[in-house]
Amino acid sequence: MTTELNEIIFIAKRERHKHLFLNYRNLHKFPAELLRDEGLPFLERLYMKRNSLTALPDNLALKLPNLIELYLHANNIVSIPEGIGNLTRLQSLDVSNNALQLVCPEIGRLRSLRHLRLSSNQLKCLPPEIGELKDLETLEVSMNQLTSLPDQLYRCTSLQNLTADHNLLRHIPRQLCCLRRLSQLSLASNRLTFLPLDLGKSRELLFVFVDNNVDLRGLPSYLYNKVIGCSGCGVSAQVVKGDPGGSLDEPLTETLFRLPPEVKVVCSETDNVAPLEELSMRTLHRICHQRTTDINIPKSLQDLLFLPLGHCHRCSQAMFTIVYPKLFPLRDTVLAGVHRRTAVSFVAYCCSSHCIRTFDLQG
Missing domain, CATH: 3.80.10.10 (Ribonuclease Inhibitor)
Structure with a gap:
């Protein structure tokens, strides 16, 4: 040899x-x-x-x-x-x-x-x-x-x-949402509990596979029109009694589904004004993206403004510390017949009580 x-x-x-x-x-x-x-x-x-x-x-x-x-x-x-x-x-x-x-x-x-x-x-x-x-x-x-x-x-x-x-994997970096050429993401059989709020916002991302993540109960609603695999997701979690599908009769909290740990506050429909911290961040973000010259603010704050927690699924407003979530159980969507062995829901993350009231998954 x-x-x-x-x-x-x-x-x-x-x-x-x-x-x-x-x-x-x-x-x-x-x-x-x-x-x-x-x-x-x-x-x-x-x-x-x-x-x-x-x-x-x-x-x-x-x-x-x-x-x-x-x-x-x-x-x-x-x-x-x-x-x-x-x-x-x-x-x-x-x-x-x-x-x-x-x-x-x-x-x-x-x-x-x-x-x-x-x-x-x-x-x-x-x-x-x-x-x-x-x-x-x-x-x-x-x-x-x-x-x-x-x-x-x-x-x-x-x-x-x-x-x-x-x-x-228990989570993936939300920075991955910045990959504008990413077309296929496969994360099956991990330990995921949530996905980044903006995942699927890019038009290039067409295929997302998260099958057999038993603690994953929510998919960002941006994935609604994508090719997704989610069989076996959410099967270990307790089924929520009643109809959690977007009803605003009672506050939406983390007891219904897991939210990313970066979210500091989950508000109900009775909150008409977001906290001052959130409003300040949104204003700075808007100013930074409208100006062609740099603003004299600390680099750490610039980095934070560069990558918001997510964007409103209705109006695309940047969000930093607060979201208004709205659930659409998979059984109520056209994909219910494809993914039968799952307890996962689509979740719309909105920036205000107004957006959460008016958001429609098929709109």
Whole structure:
């Protein structure tokens, strides 16, 4: 096997191959011949799936400087070396189905990366430096032990497909709502209790799958006209007696459904004026977006104004500390026949008692 492998690599070097297939070779170590002398400077695609590799060499970028695609699916790799950040032309990296426990921060230096596959590993967190991958289109992190996703993901402005099924996520960053190119979001079989208020506000987001999040009882009403998967959601929660579907006869509170923890106050229809703190934030937000020059306010406040808690589902008013929620049980919508094994409802988040009275899900 070693003689045959060395012969394959020798021919690849001599003939300046751009593709090299080393799948199913029972490799326990990275082949030394690949790194000998000048390496393979012309190689662009390296396939090494279904082997038994446990580590990658630190000088990988030095010997294979022009790699565009690196496929390492189904090995036993525990960590990615810091030197990975030197593969400046790399566009696709597949390290799925390995034994990864950590992704090094240097991953953020792969500025050409478009596809990153890390599914079926042992990851408990992702480095915030992933947010530096401006060209990233696909991120797959399913079948790990992630309890959160980095807020900095919103900087991945090219991201189109995010798959994070079968993890331990209790929430996702509301910054993800800023991803204008995101078209598919899959978060099935996690521990989600709520979703960001603005999720689905972007027209590009067409597919949202949150199946088997048993504590998830509410979907933002922006998802009403999307392709959604929510079977098995809310099945562990107690069914609310009576009809909670948007009636304003009694105050809507967190006893009916879970709200994001950032919401400080939940008001009823008897509250005609929002708190001064909320009115001030809304006014500042409006001024900041109308002016072309910066306003002299603290940066921390500027950052908060940049990312409101959500926007009113009726009038699009920005909201920061307060929402008026209105429920539309799934059984009362056209999707009831599609998602029968669920107790989830659509929730409209409004900015005032007037908006909550006049909001209609089908309007």
